[in-house]
Amino acid sequence: MTTAHAQLNHWHRRQAALLYHFSSLPYLNGLLEKINQLISFTDDILEDRGGLDAAGRSLAHWQPADTAGHFSTHAFPALVDFREKVIRAIAARSYERYSEAGERQCSRMLQEYAYQMIWATGEQEASFQGRAEAVFKYAGNISRMMRRPTTWNDFVFSLLWEQNRQDFPRIPCFRVRTDIECVSGQTPPRTGVYVPQDDPMGALQFGWTGGYGELGDTYTLNDFGKIAFERVGRAGLWSDESGLHALINESQHRDLPKIDDSDRARVDFAPAAVALQGFEGRLCKWYFVEMLEGEYEDHDGGYAGRA
Template identity: 30%
Template structure:
């Protein structure tokens, strides 16, 4: 095999590892388990509501049948079961190397229309927390395989945020190897299913693509624009996005820069170190067509 033109940086290893994680069959299977866990957890709450005759209290207060537990049992349970069946269908499609986004957004919109008034405040909080965890899990998968935009959904900033939630998975991930013999170009279907890195842009965000039907083509590359490159040079790779005080300092140095001042949340963010990283990130990227190189995951070989 020919030698690769560059070595994987630590940040590239982390980003590639995350995309392989989110596109994995185990990750999809975990989504189904989370959905099943939520449905199982709601059953005792429904039973308790019936035993305590909460529906009669709702009727007495004239709030209407839409706020009763039976309405939730009939409608919301059907929505969650539809979500679960959809995930099971996606699991079946993986056998033919086919990937697609989940129906998590559709499910969440539908559930918002169904009242939780029959639950106690604590029960509502527990349900909301569990479903938000499911939504976050599904969103990582969706952002990895979505083909509904010109460039990939992920960028350097969003993958940094994701990495902070997946440190354990990153630490025990398989080793990676660049494959300069397997190349691709934006707008075409790759030769192999997997993660691809920009060949001619060291700061470009990797993409996961696939060969099944429908195909997952290589989209344009998300990469730093001039402001992003300035932030990288000023703050450094290790501190970029993570060091809030340095990010705030950088933003303040550009307090009169129209690249930041035109941001709709500029006034709220320019003096807040928690918001400064996202202020810069929202204005730090561009996208372009490029050449791509396949990054192979070597199963069973732990990374350094």
């Protein structure tokens, strides 16, 4: 990359689109909306079932932890704290501050105090659990990206793309700013996405200027990962299950330390097994990736015009 505005490759464009999407204020506002909906639903079922506490303890021998009152006192505040953390995170964006979403703490509290919602109907409990899991999954895309050090690699991005590609009927256009550079371990000069300067297989990262947003090592193919690349090609990485399964079962690869016999027995697990063995972190120099507002391209890289 030596020109003023170098180009991202096909897979790096997808990575940049995901990173800008998950780090965006609209995505964070979407999390707040989902938490509010979960809190409202929980309010409704607590109101609906709360009157059963006395009868349940008297007739069904409920323990104190089995009651709606116990849930309301110990579990429900975790949802409220989760919402407050997201509200603070939204306000912090004006100072270029980014952070994890806080879903892990909320999830642990709910698992501790809401393991058995005896006070609710089976339908209500299943609905609550499903809604909560959906919120935590949504929030996890923020938290895993903001966590330092980040360990996202090309395989992780490929999974995220398949899980979220419905959100990208078009991909934003990007410009690689070779005049804006950074080095692993440093706080970047601008908040946004960065691409390794010299490694087409190195994973992109998101960094920010408002504290604790430094760029880490890029995760790229090691020697075994390069063998997999040569065997199945760029397009076959993470999708050619049969080719990767054959690779990890070759005699010269039987002693790979991170792949055991149970992994080798499953064709569908071969991409994950190769990914487990095939990456390493390394220091690198980075270029800033600028997203061009209102300009898009199709998934094959063709220009799709302005919004």
